[in-house]
Amino acid sequence: MSSDAPELIEPAPTTAGPRLLCSILGHETEAEIAAALHHLRHHGAVEYLRLTAPDLERRRLRVRSDGGTEYAIVLPRDQALTDGAVLALDDHGAVVVRAGTRRTLTFRATTVQSGLRLGFLAGHLHWASSFDGDQVTVTVEGADSDYLDRVADLIASREVTPVERTFAGPDVTA
Known part of the structure; x- marks a missing residue:
């Protein structure tokens, strides 16, 4: 192989599984959270997890968001999923639970x-x-x-x- 030829490097295989969500950070109607979500919605950075009523009773489940991201929810016993529960929130995005049909x-x-x-x-x-x-x-x-x-x-x-x-x-x- 000549020294002028570019070296081909194969990308490392990815084995990334679902994103882990381990707690409820709050509810979308709480003032500080609502303000952050309002900003993120304008940038299309809020993903929603549409759950059925039986899924709300569970503490562990895998679900795909409306944005196509796969999540694994693993909650402690003292937390329960509800419509509007915020499971992830930072400057780059948020994950919010939606239960039942759309409002x-x-x-x-x-x-x-x-x-x-x-x-x-x-x-x-x-x-x-x-x-x-x-x-x-x-x-x-x-x-x-x-x-x-x-x-x-x-x-x-x-x-x-x-x-x-x-x-x-x-x-x-x-």
């Missing part, structure tokens, strides 16, 4: 102009949303008041009407 808020626009304003707002705030005729359904990640506060002027002026709320667990308002 949503549905709004109806009264005019085309108010529908455009509502749609623009939903997009500008990076809300996960869907549109059906004159209605916008927003997936709630955090306190529902965070969403209602953002459209309060549209509701007060009767340009937008909240028409439905669906919740997987208790009404989470901060």
Whole structure:
């Protein structure tokens, strides 16, 4: 082999397993955690673990997040999973438990102009949303008041009407 030829180095095999989550750090509605999650959501750095009711009873389980990351949850006996439990949180991302179906808020626009304003707002705030005729359904990640506060002027002026709320667990308002 000539000394001018680049040396080929094979990458070391990776045997990385699931990311380990060993405790509940708090709940998404706690003020300090809510502020951190709000910032991370704007950067797409929050992963959600969608769990069934029976899974909430477990202390050990493997699960894949909505972002495709595999996690192994190993909790102490004195901690229990709940909707909104935060299992990981740092400057780069967070992992939050979602139980049951997604929580949503549905709004109806009264005019085309108010529908455009509502749609623009939903997009500008990076809300996960869907549109059906004159209605916008927003997936709630955090306190529902965070969403209602953002459209309060549209509701007060009767340009937008909240028409439905669906919740997987208790009404989470901060």
